[in-house]
Amino acid sequence: MRNFLIVGGGVAGASAGYFLAESGTVTLLEMEHAPGYHATGRSAALFSEYFGNPAVRALTTASRPFLTAPPPGFADGPLLTPRGVLTLCPVGAEKRFAEMLADGLEAPTPVREIDHDEAHRLCPIVRSGWYSRAMLKPGAMDIDVAALHQGFLGGIRTRGGQVITSARVRSLSRRDGLWRAETDAGEFTAPIVVNAAGAWADEVAGLAGVRPIGLRPLRRTAFLTDLPQSGAGGWPMVTDVADTFYFKPESGRLLVSPADATPMPPGDARPDDLDIAIGVERLQRATTLVIRSVRHAWAGLRSAVADDTPVVGEAPDAPGFVWLAALGGYGVQTAPAVGRIAAAAATRTPLDVAYDHLSPERTHLERPGTPMSRAAFLTERWK
Numbered sequence: 001m002r003n004f005l006i007v008g009g010g011v012a013g014a015s016a017g018y019f020l021a022e023s024g025t026v027t028l029l030e031m032e033h034a035p036g037y038h039a040t041g042r043s044a045a046l047f048s049e050y051f052g053n054p055a056v057r058a059l060t061t062a063s064r065p066f067l068t069a070p071p072p073g074f075a076d077g078p079l080l081t082p083r084g085v086l087t088l089c090p091v092g093a094e095k096r097f098a099e100m101l102a103d104g105l106e107a108p109t110p111v112r113e114i115d116h117d118e119a120h121r122l123c124p125i126v127r128s129g130w131y132s133r134a135m136l137k138p139g140a141m142d143i144d145v146a147a148l149h150q151g152f153l154g155g156i157r158t159r160g161g162q163v164i165t166s167a168r169v170r171s172l173s174r175r176d177g178l179w180r181a182e183t184d185a186g187e188f189t190a191p192i193v194v195n196a197a198g199a200w201a202d203e204v205a206g207l208a209g210v211r212p213i214g215l216r217p218l219r220r221t222a223f224l225t226d227l228p229q230s231g232a233g234g235w236p237m238v239t240d241v242a243d244t245f246y247f248k249p250e251s252g253r254l255l256v257s258p259a260d261a262t263p264m265p266p267g268d269a270r271p272d273d274l275d276i277a278i279g280v281e282r283l284q285r286a287t288t289l290v291i292r293s294v295r296h297a298w299a300g301l302r303s304a305v306a307d308d309t310p311v312v313g314e315a316p317d318a319p320g321f322v323w324l325a326a327l328g329g330y331g332v333q334t335a336p337a338v339g340r341i342a343a344a345a346a347t348r349t350p351l352d353v354a355y356d357h358l359s360p361e362r363t364h365l366e367r368p369g370t371p372m373s374r375a376a377f378l379t380e381r382w383k
């Protein structure tokens with residue numbers, strides 16, 4: 001039986017551990033008292049096959065069968081529930097709108113342009129006059145992030161693995177074909193280590209003497225305010241083509257984000273008052289809503305590399321060191337696919353899809369390659 005160490009207990013590490021537990025014994029090491037404390041517990045919980053570059057969209061689509069029909073006993077309820085996204089075109093942004101519309105027509109559930117009446121029916125607070133055109137992305141869904149994350153972690157335990165919290169990896173070295181991780185909770189060894197340390201992934205690589213991938217953690221802010229009227233819980237997410245804000249109903253409130261992306265060192269991201277004020281201002285400009293109070297605000301780090309495509313695969317400079325990082329704003333919706341790819345890389349098992357374009361090697365080139373096309377990536381055999 002093979003052993004695997006996973007550094008990081010967010011949704012990425014949990015997913016990789018879940019699939020790896022089919023082939024060996026998994027020990028997942030998480031530095032916080034609870035896995036999901038960082039990016040995973042701070043997301044907007046949306047599944048959107050319209051979002052990101054072709055490689056990201058292909059990973060999202062490849063994740064859909066698992067999210068729609070997870071294995072029996074994985075979760076108590078559905079992981080995906082319909083939400084939809086209403087995307088508005090601020091006056092002057094018509095070129096971007098046309099591009100996004102054309103792009104969205106190729107999605108598994110194509111976008112459709114809707115008139116102002118329909119936009120207002122879907123979300124009565126959008127301000128007429130502020131936008132010229134609108135489209136609906138009907139296939140976008142809410143994800144039950146906690147259920148997905150717990151389902152993966154539960155699967156690791158059920159299959160004989162361990163999830164160890166308060167276990168910060170402080171050093172990583174390789175000797176005689178084994179990785180040795182020294183942590184706050186003791187020492188652990190295995191021939192394979194998966195680096196799923198989120199914003200800290202380059203730091204963890206540094207501990208192991210592995211070449212970094214040039215990860216950039218970017219802070220994103222969100223806050224909750226009151227839902228303005230009854231029935232608002234059924235509104236779609238609303239955003240604009242320039243990606244300057246979004247809002248969506250969430251647990252009986254309205255989740256709002258200024259869609260900020262401020263470079264930060266890895267850490268426990270905190271919301272900045274200015275970003276919250278910008279979010280309030282953008283929301284009030286695009287809608288008739290007057291925000292009287294911000295109930296709760298938070299921030300999280302979305303970590304990406306230059307081509308905004310996940311990095312998954314064995315490090316070219318370190319045998320048995322597998323990257324699972326740079327999941328940007330897509331790490332929840334792509335978790336089943338990237339976890340499965342990381343597991344295949346860790347076990348050196350061929351997959352029925354190519355994933356060379358996700359390899360860490362490209363991040364060391366001067367001009368990173370272009371992600372492969374969606375069509376080349378899609379397969380029915382992901383179930």
Ligand SMILES: Cc1cc2nc3c(=O)[nH]c(=O)nc-3n(C[C@H](O)[C@H](O)[C@H](O)COP(=O)(O)OP(=O)(O)OC[C@H]3O[C@@H](n4cnc5c(N)ncnc54)[C@H](O)[C@@H]3O)c2cc1C
Nearest residue numbers: 008010011012031039040044046169198300330331332333
């Ligand atoms: C505001 C916001 C909205 C978002 N909305 C969406 C969305 O709608 N849909 C979507 O798909 N994605 C969304 N995302 C992105 C998504 O949250 C991330 O891509 C995803 O959670 C990344 O998962 P991860 O496991 O890589 O990282 P994390 O959840 O950050 O997990 C990494 C873990 O590694 C641990 N760690 C780090 N260093 C060490 C060490 N040395 N030893 C042990 N453990 C270590 C950390 O404690 C952490 O728990 C959003 C993100 C934010 C911030």
